Amino acid sequence: MSSPKTLLSTLLRNPTTIRTKSQAKQLHAHILTTKGTCSTHLSVLLSVYSNLNLLHELLLVFNTIHSPPALAWKSLIKCYTFHGFFHKSLASFIEMRAAGEHPDRHVFPSVLKSCTLMMDLKLGESLHACIIRLGMDFDLYTGNALMNMYSKFQSLGESGTLSGAPKVLDGMPEERGKGEGENVVVTVRELSGRIVTGELVDQGRMLCFDEKSKRQMGGGEGLNNYKNNSNSNQSSVRKIFDMMPKKDLVSWNTVIAGNAQNGMYEDALTIVREMGNDNMKPDSFTLSSVLPIFAEYVDVIKGKEIHGYAIRHGLDADLFVGSSLIDMYAKCTCVEDSCRLFNLLPWHDGISWNSIIAGCVQNGLFDEGLRFFRQMLKAKIKPMHVSFSSIMPACAHLTTLHLGKQLHGYIIRCGFDDNVFIASSLVDMYAKCGNIRIARWIFDKMELHDMVSWTAMIMGYALHGHAHDAISLFEQMEMEGVKPNDVAFVAVLTACSHAGLVDEAWKYFNSMTEDFGIAPGLEHYAAVADLLSRAGRLDEAFKFISDMHIGPTGSVWSTLLSACRVQKNVELAEKVAERIFRVDPENMGAYILLSNIYSAARRWKDVEKLRIFMRNKGMKKKPACSWIEVKNKVHAFVSGDKSHPYYDRINEALEVLLEQMEREGYVPNTKEVLHDVEEEQKKNLLCRHSERLAIAFGIISTPAGTTIRVTKNIRVCMDCHTATKFISKIVGREIIVRDNSRFHHFKDGKCSCGDYW
DNA sequence: ATAGGGTTAG
Numbered sequence: 225m226s227s228p229k230t231l232l233s234t235l236l237r238n239p240t241t242i243r244t245k246s247q248a249k250q251l252h253a254h255i256l257t258t259k260g261t262c263s264t265h266l267s268v269l270l271s272v273y274s275n276l277n278l279l280h281e282l283l284l285v286f287n288t289i290h291s292p293p294a295l296a297w298k299s300l301i302k303c304y305t306f307h308g309f310f311h312k313s314l315a316s317f318i319e320m321r322a323a324g325e326h327p328d329r330h331v332f333p334s335v336l337k338s339c340t341l342m343m344d345l346k347l348g349e350s351l352h353a354c355i356i357r358l359g360m361d362f363d364l365y366t367g368n369a370l371m372n373m374y375s376k377f378q379s380l381g382e383s384g385t386l387s388g389a390p391k392v393l394d395g396m397p398e399e400r401g402k403g404e405g406e407n408v409v410v411t412v413r414e415l416s417g418r419i420v421t422g423e424l425v426d427q428g429r430m431l432c433f434d435e436k437s438k439r440q441m442g443g444g445e446g447l448n449n450y451k452n453n454s455n456s457n458q459s460s461v462r463k464i465f466d467m468m469p470k471k472d473l474v475s476w477n478t479v480i481a482g483n484a485q486n487g488m489y490e491d492a493l494t495i496v497r498e499m500g501n502d503n504m505k506p507d508s509f510t511l512s513s514v515l516p517i518f519a520e521y522v523d524v525i526k527g528k529e530i531h532g533y534a535i536r537h538g539l540d541a542d543l544f545v546g547s548s549l550i551d552m553y554a555k556c557t558c559v560e561d562s563c564r565l566f567n568l569l570p571w572h573d574g575i576s577w578n579s580i581i582a583g584c585v586q587n588g589l590f591d592e593g594l595r596f597f598r599q600m601l602k603a604k605i606k607p608m609h610v611s612f613s614s615i616m617p618a619c620a621h622l623t624t625l626h627l628g629k630q631l632h633g634y635i636i637r638c639g640f641d642d643n644v645f646i647a648s649s650l651v652d653m654y655a656k657c658g659n660i661r662i663a664r665w666i667f668d669k670m671e672l673h674d675m676v677s678w679t680a681m682i683m684g685y686a687l688h689g690h691a692h693d694a695i696s697l698f699e700q701m702e703m704e705g706v707k708p709n710d711v712a713f714v715a716v717l718t719a720c721s722h723a724g725l726v727d728e729a730w731k732y733f734n735s736m737t738e739d740f741g742i743a744p745g746l747e748h749y750a751a752v753a754d755l756l757s758r759a760g761r762l763d764e765a766f767k768f769i770s771d772m773h774i775g776p777t778g779s780v781w782s783t784l785l786s787a788c789r790v791q792k793n794v795e796l797a798e799k800v801a802e803r804i805f806r807v808d809p810e811n812m813g814a815y816i817l818l819s820n821i822y823s824a825a826r827r828w829k830d831v832e833k834l835r836i837f838m839r840n841k842g843m844k845k846k847p848a849c850s851w852i853e854v855k856n857k858v859h860a861f862v863s864g865d866k867s868h869p870y871y872d873r874i875n876e877a878l879e880v881l882l883e884q885m886e887r888e889g890y891v892p893n894t895k896e897v898l899h900d901v902e903e904e905q906k907k908n909l910l911c912r913h914s915e916r917l918a919i920a921f922g923i924i925s926t927p928a929g930t931t932i933r934v935t936k937n938i939r940v941c942m943d944c945h946t947a948t949k950f951i952s953k954i955v956g957r958e959i960i961v962r963d964n965s966r967f968h969h970f971k972d973g974k975c976s977c978g979d980y981w
Numbered sequence: 982a983t984a985g986g987g988t989t990a991g
Contacts, residue, residue, distance in 0.1 A: 333982050368982040375983095477983045484984095509984040516985075547985040578986040610987040617988075648988040679989045714990050721991070750991040783991070965991055 236265060239272045248272050248281070261288060267295040274299035277306045294325045302334045310338035314347070327354075329363040336369040345377045367468045368475050371461045375482030378457035458486050476504050481513040489517045506533070508542040515548035524556035541570050547579045554583025563592075574605050582614035590618035594627070607634070609643050616649035623935040623962060625657040626856040644670070648677040655684025658933050658960050658967065673701070675709055683715040688967045689976050691723030710742050717751035721758070722966055724980050729755050744773075750780045757787035758980055762796055769803075778808030785814060789821045790942070790981070797821045812843050813938075824895065850914035850936040854925050861917040864909065870921060875912075877920045882911055885950040893943040915944050915961060923955055931958040939963050945981055949973050 235242060235251055242248050252269055259265045266285055273282035282303050289296055297320040304313035317335045321327065327335075332355055339348040352361075352370060360366050465471070465479045476499050483492035496506060496514060506514075511530055518527040531549055534540040540549070546569045553561040566572070566580040577600040584593035597615045600607065612635050619628035632650060635641050641650075647670050654663035667673070667681045678701040685694035698716045701708065708716075713736045720729035733752055736742045749772050756765035765784050769776050781804045788797035797818060804814040815838050822830040851860040861868065868874065882890075894906040915936050922932035940948075940963040952959045953973035961968045969976035 337982075365982050370982095372983065472982090474983045479983095481984060507984095512984045542985095544985045549985095551986065573985095575986050580986095582986060608986090613987045643988095645988045650988090652989060674988090676989045681989090683989065709989095711990050718991060745990095747990055752991095754991050779991075 236268050239268050240275065242272050242276075245276060245278060245281075248276055248278065252281075252285070263289050263291070263293055263296070267293050267299070270296050270299040274303045277303060279303045279307050291323065292320075292325075294320070294328065297323075297325055298328075298331045298334075301331055305334040305338045308341075310342045313338040314342075327358065327360075329360055329366055332360060332363075332366040333369040336366070336373050340373040340376045343377070348373050348377070361464075362467075362469050364468065364470050364472060364475070367464055368472075368478055371464050371475070371478045371482060374457045374460045374464070375478065375485065378461075378482070378486045458482060458488060471502065471504075473504055473507060473509075476502070477507070477509040477513065480510060484513045484517055489520070492517060505537075507537075508534075508539045508545045511539060512542075512544040512548040515545070515552045519548075519552040519555040522556050524553070524558055527552040527556060540568075543569065543571075543573055543576055547576045550576065550579040550583055554579070554586060557587060559583050559587040559589060572600075572603065572605070574600075574608055574611070577603075577605055578608070578610045578614055581611065585614055585618045588621075590622050593618045607638075609640055609646060612640060613643070613645040613649045616646070616653050620649070620653040620656040622858070623657050623851070623853065623933070624858055625654075625659065625853060625933075628653045628657055642671065644672070644674055644677060648674070648680050651677060651684065652680040655680070655687065656962070658962065660684055660688050660690070673704075673706065675706060675712060678706060679709075679712045679715050682712065683718065686715055686719035686722060687962075687965075688969075689722045691719040691725055694719030695725075695728065708736075708740065710736075710745055710748070713740075713742065714745075714747040714751060717748055717755075721751045721755035722977070722980070724755065724759050724978075726755060726759055726761075746774065746777060746780065749774075749776065750783070753780050754783040757784045760787065760791060762787060762791060762793055766796065766800070775807065776803070778804045778811040778814060781807075782811070782813060782817070785817050786939075789817055789824070792821075792824060794821055794825050794827070810841075810843065812838075812845055815843070816845065846938075848914050848936065848938050850918040850934055852918040852922050852932070852934045854922065859918070859921055861914045861921070863914045863917075864912045865914065865917060868917070868921070870924070873924055874917055874920045877924050878911055878916060881920070881951060881954060882907075884954050885947065888950055888954070890947060890950045893946070910943055911947075913941060913944050915940055916947065919948065919951060919959060919961075922959075923951075923957065928955075929957065931960060933960045934962070936961065936963045939965065940968065942981060945975065945979075949975055 235254075242251060248269070251272060255262075255265045255269055266289055270282055270285055273279075273285065282299060286292065286296060286300050292300075297316060301313050301316050301320070304310070304316060314335055317327065317331065320331075332351070335351060336348065339345075339351060355361050355366055355370070361370070461479055461482045465475060468475060476495065480492050480495050483489075483495065492514065496510060499506065499510075511534055515527060515530055518524070518530065527549075530552075531540070534542075534545050534549070539545050546565060550562040550565050553559065553565065562580060562583040566576065569576060577596065581593050581596045581600070584590070584596060593615060597607075597611070597618075600611070612631060616628065616631065619625075619631065628650075632641075632653075635646055635650070640646050647666060651663045651667050654660070654666065663681065663684050667677060670677055678697065682694045682697050682701075685691070685697065694716060698708065698712065698719075701712070713732060716732050717729055720726075720732065729752055733744065733748065736748065737744060749769070753765055753769050753776075756762075756768060762784065765787070769780055769784065772780075781800050785797060785800045785804065788794075788800060801814055801818045804811050808814070815834055819831050819834045822828075822834070847862045849860060849862050851858050853859075859868065865871070892907045892910050894903065894910060915934055918934040918936075919932055922930075922934065926932065940961055945968065948959055948961065948968070948970045950973065952970035959970040961970070966977070975981075
């Protein structure tokens, strides 16, 4: 056991051996008792506190030192940056220089990080100038920090100025609370202004800088080369990288991440390949920069190669790599792999939870997404912005208004309701849950609207058949200078389609290509094809689809096929069906539609042929499903479903209704649908379609006058559409049915779609 | 000094 005195001198010589707060405090006590307030020893203590990120303890000591030496300043600055007090960090840097202390390689990474997180490009450039003048630009750590800074400014779209600073302050209640933040900013600005002029005129050093990098820099304008155009930041990064005399793995990873995050995927991948020549092996940082590229490319083969590399190098349990892998598999539609991976991770953080939730929801696994969300809450992981905007579409698709409202409440309590992503997802959710007024209310409360929020609202109106609201909103958006993208055009075309506005649709369709240079995609074609078909302009629709410059999918043709059914145009139907089977031989819906069309035309032989063909192919119909929310509980039904506890009462209600409906003139449209069962059974089957079970349940389980809201996973059937009109009149209720493409509001025997079914 | 997740879509 060594004496306290030798222990102290050992510790002072090796301050990094101190790993805990109590050890640090012991050292503190030793110094005070044996060395008094000698600033050299106290500075060592400060570096210990700084390494342990103990800002409070550090400040207590720092404030007792009369003229702090460089080591003390460096410790203070590093600790301020770590705790997010970027203004204080920079202000201390200025103070340090004013006190005549020389900054060195240990301080620049911290101040550069502060600039980066404050999004202050100007200040960062001044610092760069200062670094060059001090000859520190060849330092490894400083160079890495510089590259990181320029990469980040690029991905922020260079919007970074001090105006962005209050955002950074959001996470720092103490500083904001004291109202000091802004004063410090001003100080930093004034002082930094001085630095800028002071440093930039120092051309001698600039020239040296220029000569070293003449190849890439061209002209000799020193720092200006770092900021002239939008791509320049990334090339600045590359220049710094190429000039660095010594590079480590962090340097490689920084330049790779910079390229990846700025969309320069091929460059990023090239640099990964180059790493090997420098004896650098990709690590978890490298992989989690590269994986999002393959997610974006939807290249699961390459993604799996990375996964294999991760496993071979023991990196697959890393949370960052794991989250990226989950995301990559999900974006490649291999969401089962995402789930498997998620379960294999040794533990989960907020990001990995978000990845799996988003992965499920994006792949249509809404229940699974909700399950993961609940598990996350149970695991005491606090949801973040991203968690809410990922899960909200699940509520929107499932029409679970009560859940959506609960989440909305949660969002408000978290203070997230001003987030654009979340607000847009709320607008969408309320619209899809049938509450277009609240959707609009949230939309109007938003401070600024981006493309997505406009589109969500326009689409909401379109789904509800409020074409004129949709169109006027679209025009308002254009007037406010927001350039519509392809999705916005999908929304406005859908609005036209649901209201039969053929001329308007053509106007938008042409304007999209001519004025906005957006090539029509499948959805645009589908909307126009849908419009022409529903408007009964079948030949026009056929020609339009045939002339598409991308191969039409089965779903584009399908609307025309159902229109053929409505118009009883068997000849065209056969032509259309043939086109569908050519591109999509497994399209079950098309076989059924065609079979129904044959039935209506009494072409029983063709019906039979189709039926045998389908049976031989082993095709099974995806079950149609409808659901309704009653007293915050979702009740789901499939056709002929007897499993519901109230089935008997539902059945009874349907019988009574049917009797009344028939008295009012309803004739079940059995001849189009079924062929090989008895007439009475036909009627029964038809009248037990899932949406009717749901509607009947709604009628018997809610008080008179309550609006009934039913959702169906596929298009509501023609006979049910007719029947629901009768039902709405008989029970005197408003019935709202949302199917896979739109809302039908039934009231007083009429439907909002004007039978534009 | 470096890394991962988000909203709209017939």
